[in-house]
Every structure is written in structure tokens, then in C-alpha cells.
Amino acid sequence: MILFFLTSGLFLGWSLGANDAANVFGSAVGSKMVRFKKAALIASIFVILGAVIQGAGASHTLGKLGSVSALAGSFTVALAAAITVFSMTKWKIPVSTSQAIVGAIIGWNFYTGNPTDTHSLTQIVLTWVTGPVLGAIFAIIIYFIISLWINKSKIHLLKLDASVRFGLLVVGAFGSYSLGANNIANVMGVFVPAISLEPISFGIFTLSGAQQLFLLGSIAIAAGIVTYSRRVMDTVGNDLMELSPVSALVVVFSHSLVLFVFSSQSLSNLIQSIGLPPIPLVPVSSSQAIVGAILGLGLMQGAKNVNFKILGGISLGWITTPIIAGLIAFISLFFVNNVFKLEVANDIQEINTEEIAEQQQNIIIQDSVATEKSLVNKDSDPVQQNYRFWVYIFIPIVLVIVATLILFLVFVNRRKLLLKKHLSEIKEKDEEIKMLKQEVDLFRQKKQVTQTELETEINYKQNQMMTLALNIIQKNEFIQSLKSKLNKLKSSAKSKEVQHGLQKLSTIINEHLYLDKDRKTFQIYVEELHQDFYLHLQHKYSDLTTNEKRLCALLRLDLSSKEIASILNISPKSVEMNRYRLRKK
Amino acid sequence: MLFKTAKSIINSIEEFTDAIEQSILVFRSGVHDYLLKDTANFKFNFDKLDHLEARADKLRRSIEKELLSRALLPSHHAEIFRLIDQMDDLADKAKENLGQFEAEIPLIPDDLVNDLIRLTETSVKAAEMVIPACRAIFIDPNNVKEKLNKVYYYEKETDKLAIEFKRKVFHQEGELKLSEKFHLRYFSLHIESISDIAEKIADLLTVMAIKFRV
Numbered sequence: 001m002i003l004f005f006l007t008s009g010l011f012l013g014w015s016l017g018a019n020d021a022a023n024v025f026g027s028a029v030g031s032k033m034v035r036f037k038k039a040a041l042i043a044s045i046f047v048i049l050g051a052v053i054q055g056a057g058a059s060h061t062l063g064k065l066g067s068v069s070a071l072a073g074s075f076t077v078a079l080a081a082a083i084t085v086f087s088m089t090k091w092k093i094p095v096s097t098s099q100a101i102v103g104a105i106i107g108w109n110f111y112t113g114n115p116t117d118t119h120s121l122t123q124i125v126l127t128w129v130t131g132p133v134l135g136a137i138f139a140i141i142i143y144f145i146i147s148l149w150i151n152k153s154k155i156h157l158l159k160l161d162a163s164v165r166f167g168l169l170v171v172g173a174f175g176s177y178s179l180g181a182n183n184i185a186n187v188m189g190v191f192v193p194a195i196s197l198e199p200i201s202f203g204i205f206t207l208s209g210a211q212q213l214f215l216l217g218s219i220a221i222a223a224g225i226v227t228y229s230r231r232v233m234d235t236v237g238n239d240l241m242e243l244s245p246v247s248a249l250v251v252v253f254s255h256s257l258v259l260f261v262f263s264s265q266s267l268s269n270l271i272q273s274i275g276l277p278p279i280p281l282v283p284v285s286s287s288q289a290i291v292g293a294i295l296g297l298g299l300m301q302g303a304k305n306v307n308f309k310i311l312g313g314i315s316l317g318w319i320t321t322p323i324i325a326g327l328i329a330f331i332s333l334f335f336v337n338n339v340f341k342l343e344v345a346n347d348i349q350e351i352n353t354e355e356i357a358e359q360q361q362n363i364i365i366q367d368s369v370a371t372e373k374s375l376v377n378k379d380s381d382p383v384q385q386n387y388r389f390w391v392y393i394f395i396p397i398v399l400v401i402v403a404t405l406i407l408f409l410v411f412v413n414r415r416k417l418l419l420k421k422h423l424s425e426i427k428e429k430d431e432e433i434k435m436l437k438q439e440v441d442l443f444r445q446k447k448q449v450t451q452t453e454l455e456t457e458i459n460y461k462q463n464q465m466m467t468l469a470l471n472i473i474q475k476n477e478f479i480q481s482l483k484s485k486l487n488k489l490k491s492s493a494k495s496k497e498v499q500h501g502l503q504k505l506s507t508i509i510n511e512h513l514y515l516d517k518d519r520k521t522f523q524i525y526v527e528e529l530h531q532d533f534y535l536h537l538q539h540k541y542s543d544l545t546t547n548e549k550r551l552c553a554l555l556r557l558d559l560s561s562k563e564i565a566s567i568l569n570i571s572p573k574s575v576e577m578n579r580y581r582l583r584k585k
Numbered sequence: 586m587l588f589k590t591a592k593s594i595i596n597s598i599e600e601f602t603d604a605i606e607q608s609i610l611v612f613r614s615g616v617h618d619y620l621l622k623d624t625a626n627f628k629f630n631f632d633k634l635d636h637l638e639a640r641a642d643k644l645r646r647s648i649e650k651e652l653l654s655r656a657l658l659p660s661h662h663a664e665i666f667r668l669i670d671q672m673d674d675l676a677d678k679a680k681e682n683l684g685q686f687e688a689e690i691p692l693i694p695d696d697l698v699n700d701l702i703r704l705t706e707t708s709v710k711a712a713e714m715v716i717p718a719c720r721a722i723f724i725d726p727n728n729v730k731e732k733l734n735k736v737y738y739y740e741k742e743t744d745k746l747a748i749e750f751k752r753k754v755f756h757q758e759g760e761l762k763l764s765e766k767f768h769l770r771y772f773s774l775h776i777e778s779i780s781d782i783a784e785k786i787a788d789l790l791t792v793m794a795i796k797f798r799v
Contacts, residue, residue: 032659157723157797158595161658162587244660 002195005071006213008079010220013187015085016097017047017224020183020286022232023255024175027248028168029233036230042169043176043229044222050180050263051218052211057265057281058185059192059210065120066105067193073108073344074194076336080104080329081186084321095321096285099128101186103322107329111337112345123280128318131258131284132292138254139296146250164245171253178259180218185283188217247297254293259284461528468522469559469567476566483509522567526553541585548585551578594651598723601644605672606716608637609779612679613709616776619686620698631683638680645673664793671786672719675712678782682775691768694758697750704746704776711739711780718790726797729790736787743780747773 025039068074081100088095102124109116150160188210197209207215243251261267261279268279337344483506490502527534530553537549544552554564561579565572615630617623649666652658658665693701718732754761754769761769 032656151727154724156591156595157661158591158598158657159588162591165587 002071005075006191006216008075008082009187009191009217012078012082012085012097012101013184013217013220014224014228015082016183016187017221018228019089019224019232020097020179021176021225021229023286023290024179024252025168025172025229026233027243027245027252028172029230031243031245031248033165033245033248034168034172036233038169039172039233040226040229042173043225046173046176047180047221047225048215048218050177050182051184051214051221052180052207054177054181054263054265055184055188055214055218056210057268058182058263058283059189059214061120061123061280061282062101062105062185062189063193064117065102065124066109066114066116068105068108068190069193069346070343071191071194072336072340072342073112073333074190076332076344077101077104077108077190077329078187080107080332081325083328084325088317088321088324095317096128096288097183097186098283098285099318099321100325101190101283103325104329105190106322107326108333108344110326111330111333114345124282127262127280127282127284128288131262132288132295134261135254135258135289135292136296136299138257139250139293140300142253143247143250143297143300146246150246161245164249167249168245168252171249171256175252175256175259178256178263179286180221182259182263183283183286184214184217184221187221188213189283243294250297251290251293254296255286255289258289258292259286465522465526466557469557469563472522473563473566476569479509479512480566523550526550526557530556544585548578548582551575551582555579590651590655591657594648594657595723597644597648597651599720601641601648601669602672602716602720604637604641604644605676606713608634608641608676608679609709609712611637612683612779613705615683616686616705617702620693620702627687631687634676634680634683638676641673641676645669661793661797664789664796668719668722668786668789668793671782671789674782675779675786678775678778682779685772685775689768691772692761692765693769693772694761697753697758697769700746700750700753701773701776704743704750704773707739707746708743708776708780711736711743712783714739715783715786715790718787722790722793722797726794729794733787733790736783740780740784740787743777747777 021040021043025034025043028034029036029039068077078101081097081104084100084103085095085097102121106116106121108114155163191213192210195209195213197212199209200207200212262282262284264279265281268281272278333344336342486502486506486509490499490506493499493502533553533556534549537544537552550568551564554567559567561572561575565575568575611630611634615627615634618627618630648669652662652665714732714735718729718736721729721732750773751770754766754773758766
């Protein structure tokens with residue numbers, strides 16, 4: 001049953017691993033300086049180590065903000081944060097898991113009537129601002145040192161490449177450790193007050209109940225890294241600015257330092273020991289620390305290639321993420337408590353800091369007495385209670401209105417952009433249609449011109465053909481009359497020689513009539529101009545002979561039998577006979 | 586492992602650069618020997634150049650293979666390959682030119698020998714000046730630009746000397762046949778081409794110096 005309630009936290013851990021591993025190794029893998037398998041292995045190991053060894057610090061601060069004392073409550077809070085992260089990622093709004101979990105815890109506080117520790121809340125909100133700023137400062141300092149060293153040492157490019165690769169692996173390991181240490185609180189922090197596990201001893205070390213939860217959460221993070229982070233790594237890094245391998249090294253190192261600073265209890269103790277205020281141990285957004293580092297680098301290089309639009313998106317995320325997570329948590333807790341009848345909080349609502357400190361006794365030191373006294377004082381003052389009552393009604397209403405307004409503006413803006421895009425697509429399509437229409441018109445015009453030309457040609461050829469036909473007829477008539485006159489002369493000739501000569505002449509005339517080229521040309525013209533007619537004849541009357549088809553074509557030209565006879569070099573009687581036979585068919 | 590691989594490739598690049606440098610120096614000696622009619626030394630230099638060019642080719646292939654297979658300097662692959670190819674062109678051109686001397690046996694009048702020697706010296710000087718810049722691009726990209734000024738200077742001088750030489754051949758050498766004049770013209774072009782390649786390398790190095798800056 002415990003495992004079921006832990007699923008929301010494990011899911012949150014998986015998505016954290018899938019997205020945030022890209023902040024650590026994304027540039028290295030994307031620029032092919034480090035192979036993905038190596039990166040995933042190192043990240044997984046060091047995330048687990050960081051979470052188990054150093055995860056309690058940030059978790060303790062979250063616990064002070066709101067100690068979710070029932071398992072169902074922890075499940076709902078983690079689920080609300082997971083839904084917020086998932087939805088905003090889908091809507092492409094920059095989101096931080098840390099901010100989502102903080103908002104969800106505050107939502108639990110409102111639902112259960114627990115007071116929200118404003119001191120812790122202030123610390124947490126301040127780190128959302130100081131995290132990226134610190135990232136920028138670290139990036140500038142580290143970049144300055146590294147570039148000075150590279151320029152002074154005159155190291156060979158290939159040696160520098162090897163050093164950068166090695167450096168990326170080392171800072172990647174450090175970054176993964178810091179990620180685990182800082183962000184495990186997001187994943188498992190809400191379950192620590194609600195689940196009490198027996199410590200397990202391994203001889204050389206002991207895992208407390210909280211550490212066991214952190215181990216489970218970090219395994220979920222590692223699973224996210226191995227299964228899904230590749231896709232994110234392949235596309236990360238260059239949205240804000242183009243990063244060289246050296247710049248990537250600087251950015252990852254700065255980001256890792258920021259996360260480490262906000263999760264290291266020893267560092268906080270050291271700072272405190274020299275008289276400075278302790279560093280608040282708070283989950284910091286990994287993505288925003290990276291953005292801060294990249295911006296710092298970009299400002300150092302002149303801010304030419306920095307995409308400042310993303311800054312606006314991040315600021316929007318600071319406001320909307322906790323509000324949305326809080327609202328979802330509030331509503332979900334209502335359902336879980338009233339519909340599923342599960343306890344989302346235990347009766348005694350006092351924050352028992354000593355019990356939590358006992359659970360984490362090997363790692364955490366006690367808070368300062370002043371802080372605890374101030375909390376106790378605040379709880380007993382009736383004026384303060386009244387004040388807090390009005391604040392707990394007035395502020396949520398205002399926040400809800402603000403969140404709704406912001407979301408509304410975001411949606412309206414997106415809709416406007418979509419509409420604009422849609423309109424521009426329509427415009428493009430219209431233009432395309434216009435162009436196609438023009439092309440079609442042009443094609444039609446061309447077709448018409450071609451048709452006109454073809455018709456002109458056909459008419460011309462037909463005229464030629466008719467002229468030729470007339471020529472043939474006239475010529476043949478002339479030759480026939482010549483032939484008949486020649487026959488008369490032959491019959492009346494007395495001399496054999498004259499007869500013989502006349503016979504030869506007659507033969508020549510006959511040969512000419514038979515081999516008349518004009519006739520052949522005419523026939524070719526007929527066939528060319530009346531192709532469709534021939535095809536139609538072929539289709540409808542397939543048993544017609546070639547001569548019969550030719551006769552049909554000549555009849556179609558409206559020539560008389562005498563003219564046809566002259567063209568075909570047959571007698572008019574043969575033409576009549578052929579016509580009769582044709583009519584019969 | 587990373588550093589061992591880097592060291593091995595650095596050594597290969599050094600050897601390659603040395604081979605290219607020696608090629609252009611051997612080319613200069615070869616042309617001198619030809620012009621001074623020292624056949625034995627010319628043959629020796631020609632064989633040596635052939636050997637150096639083959640070695641440069643082998644080293645070029647091995648460097649490119651190592652850089653690709655180990656994915657070293659992934660953001661600078663294209664420029665480095667171009668640089669190595671163009672440096673190899675120097676050796677190839679030198680061998681080709683000396684080979685043409687050997688095969689075509691151009692007739693060079695005595696009064697043009699000095700001009701041709703000067704032309705060769707200047708052209709080879711341009712190529713010589715580019716070699717330190719090629720070494721410096723990997724170590725000190727910020728100081729590459731100042732090394733390239735001499736390359737441009739000698740390349741311009743080579744162009745001037747080439748024009749002068751051609752002018753002399755076509756205007757003053759009345760005894761030579763037209764075919765011989767053309768032949769000499771082409772040889773001047775061959776020698777000029779060495780400085781042209783050096784200029785191309787210098788242009789590439791200028792761009793690389795900006796990109797490689799940290």
C-alpha cells in the first residue's frame with residue numbers, strides 16, 4: 001500500500017531525471033564530446049549518491065514549509081506537482097519541479113489549516129531569484145579563470161579538447177551529485193514526515209528511514225535519465241545561446257555549484273561558523289540555474305546572441321507554477337479526503353521539529369533557537385492569528401484571480417498567435433491558388449493559340465488537297481483525251497513504224513497514269529487529314545478493305561464519280577460498281 | 586586514454602607539417618638544380634620530393650581517420666580537414682611542378698634563369714611563411730593573424746615577378762619560338778601556383794583564428 005502512495009513521487013522523480021539530466025550532460029552529449037551511455041551511467045550513479053548522502057538538507061526546509069503528515073496527503077501533493085509539471089511542459093511554458101512542489105505543499109497547508117511558515121517561504125522564494133543570479137556570477141568568474149588559463153598556457157587544441165572532455169565528465173558527475181542532493185526533496189520530501197521506516201544497518205553505514213526514501217526516489221530519477229533523457233539531451237542547450245564545449249563546461253560547472261551550495265549542510269555550517277547567516281538549504285530549479293549561467297556567459301560575451309525572450313517565460317513560470325500546483329493540490333485533497341475518504345493530515349498539526357531532527361540526526365543540525373521561538377510566539381498571539389486568518393482568505397483569492405488572469409492572457413496570446421498563423425496560411429494558400437489560376441489561364445490561352453494554328457494548318461492542307469485533286473483530275477482528263485486521240489491516230493496510221501511509235505507513246509502515257517506521284521501525294525494527304533474518319537471506319541466497319549476506305553474518304557470530300565475515277569485511275573463505271581458494293585455493306 | 590590519443594595525433598600533425606615544409610624547400614632546390622643544369626642533384630631532389638609527398642599523403646589520411654573515428658574536435662572538424670587538405674595540396678603541387686620540369690624539359694634561356702630563380706624563391710617564401718601560422722593555429726590562435734601578413738606580401742611579389750617574367754619572354758626574347766614562349770609562360774604559372782595555394786591557406790587560417798578563439 002505504501003508503494004502505491006509512493007508512485008506519484010516516483011513518477012515525479014522519473015520526469016525530473018528525464019528533463020534535468022539534460023541540464024547536466026545535454027551540452028556534452030549534444031556536441032558529441034561525451035557519449036550518451038557514459039553520461040547516463042555517471043549521472044545515474046552520482047544522482048543516487050547525492051540524494052542519499054546529502055538530500056536531507058533541502059528536504060528539511062520543505063518539511064518546515066509544510067509537514068505533510070499523512071501518506072494520502074503526500075501522495076496527493078506529489079501528484080499535484082507532477083500534473084502541474086506535465087501540463088505546463090505540454091503547453092510549452094517553462095516550469096520548475098521545485099516551484100511546483102512548493103506550491104502544492106502550500107495548497108496542502110491551506111486545505112488542512114496548517115500555518116505556512118512565512119520565514120521558510122521567504123527563503124525559498126528568494127532562492128528562486130538568487131539561484132539564477134548566482135549561476136550567472138559563478139559562470140562569469142569561472143569563464144574568466146578558464147579563458148585566462150587557456151590563453152596563458154598556450155595549450156594545444158587537441159589537448160584542450162581532451163581536457164574539456166575530461167572536465168565535462170567530472171563536472172557532470174558533480175552536477176549529478178548536486179542534482180540528486182538538491183532535488184530529491186522535490187521527489188521524496190513530502191513523504192518523509194508521513195512515512196516512518198526503520199533504519200537499515202549495513203555494517204559500515206546505516207540508512208535512516210529518510211535515506212531509504214531518498215534511495216528509492218533517486219532510483220526513479222536514474223530510471224528517468226536512462227530511459228528518456230536522450231531525447232531531451234539531443235535537442236538541449238542552444239535555445240538560449242550557441243555553446244562551445246568550453247562554454248558548456250563553464251555553464252554545467254556553475255549550475256552544479258549553485259545546486260551544491262543550496263544543498264550542502266557542511267558548507268552552510270562553515271558559513272555560519274565565520275559569523276555569516278547560514279545558507280538556506282532549498283530545492284533550486286536546475287533549469288533556471290543553467291539559464292542564469294548561460295545568461296551570465298552571454299552578458300560577458302556581449303549579449304549579442306542571447307535570446308532574452310526566454311527570460312520572460314521564466315518569470316511567468318515563477319508566478320504561475322506554484323499557484324497552479326497549489327490550486328490542483330487543494331482541489332485534489334478535497335476529492336481524496338471527501339470522495340475516497342482518506343486522511344490527508346493527522347490531528348496534531350504542530351510542527352514537531354524535534355521528531356524530524358531525530359529521523360535525520362546523523363545529517364542535520366538543530367535550527368537556531370530564535371527561529372523556533374519566533375514560530376512559537378507567532379502561534380500563541382491572537383492578533384497574529386486573526387491577521388493570518390484574513391491573510392489566508394484574502395491572499396488565496398487574490399492569487400487565484402491573478403493566476404486566472406495570467407493564464408487567460410497566456411491563452412489569448414496563444415490563440416492570437418494561432419489565428420495569425422492560420423490567417424497567414426490561408427493567405428499563402430490563396431496566393432498559391434491565384435498563381436495556379438494564372439497558370440491555368442496561360443495554359444488555356446496557349447491551347448487556344450495552338451488550336452487556332454492547327455485549324456489554320458488543317459484548312460490550308462485541305463485547300464491544298466482540293467487543289468491537288470483538281471489538278472489531278474484536270475491532268476488525267478487531259479491525258480485521257482490525249483490517249484483517246486492517240487488511239488484514233490494509231491488505228492488510222494498506215495505505216496507500221498508510226499503505229500509502233502504511237503504504241504510506245506500510249507504505253508508511256510499508261511505508265512504515267514499508273515505511277516502518278518500526285519495521286520500518291522493526294523492519297524497521303526487524305527489519310528493524314530482524315531485519320532479520325534479512318535479510325536471510326538475501322539472501329540465500326542472492320543471488314544472494309546483499304547480501297548473501300550479510300551473510296552469512303554473521297555466520297556466524304558464530295559467528289560463526283562468521274563473525279564474519283566480520275567484520281568484512282570479507274571473507270572467511272574468501276575467507281576459506280578464500288579459505290580454500289582459499299583452501300584450494300 | 587584521452588590524453589594519450591591527443592598526444593599521438595599532435596605528433597602526427599607535427600610530422601605532417603614538417604613533411605610539407607620540407608617538400609617546398611626540396612622543390613626550391615630542385616628548380617635551382619634544373620636551372621643550373623645540375624642533373625644529378627635535380628634527380629635526387631625529385632625522388633626525395635616524391636617520397637615526402639607520399640609520406641604527407643599517408644599522414645594526412647591517418648590524421649583524418651583518427652579525428653573522425655574518435656570524434657575529436659567535433660565542432661572544428663570541417664575547418665581542420667580543409668586546412669590539412671590544402672597543406673597537402675602544397676606538397677602535391679610542388680611534386681607536380683618538379684615532375685613537369687623533369688618530363689617536359691623546358692628550354693630556359695640564360696638571361697631568364699635569374700628571373701625564374703627569383704620567382705621560385707618568392708613563391709616558395711610565401712609557402713614557407715604560412716607553415717608557422719599552420720602550427721600556431723592549434724596553439725595560439727590569437728597570434729596567427731600577424732604571421733599571415735608576410736604570406737600576402739610574398740604572394741603579391743610573386744604575381745609581380747611572374748608578370749615581369751612573362752613580359753620579358755614575350756617582348757624581349759626574339760629568338761625563341763612562340764611554342765617555347767608558351768612553354769615558359771606555363772612554367773611561370775606552375776611556380777606561381779605554389780604562392781596561390783599559400784594564400785588560400787592564409788585566408789582559411791584567418792577564419793579559423795576567429796572561430797578557435799576562446
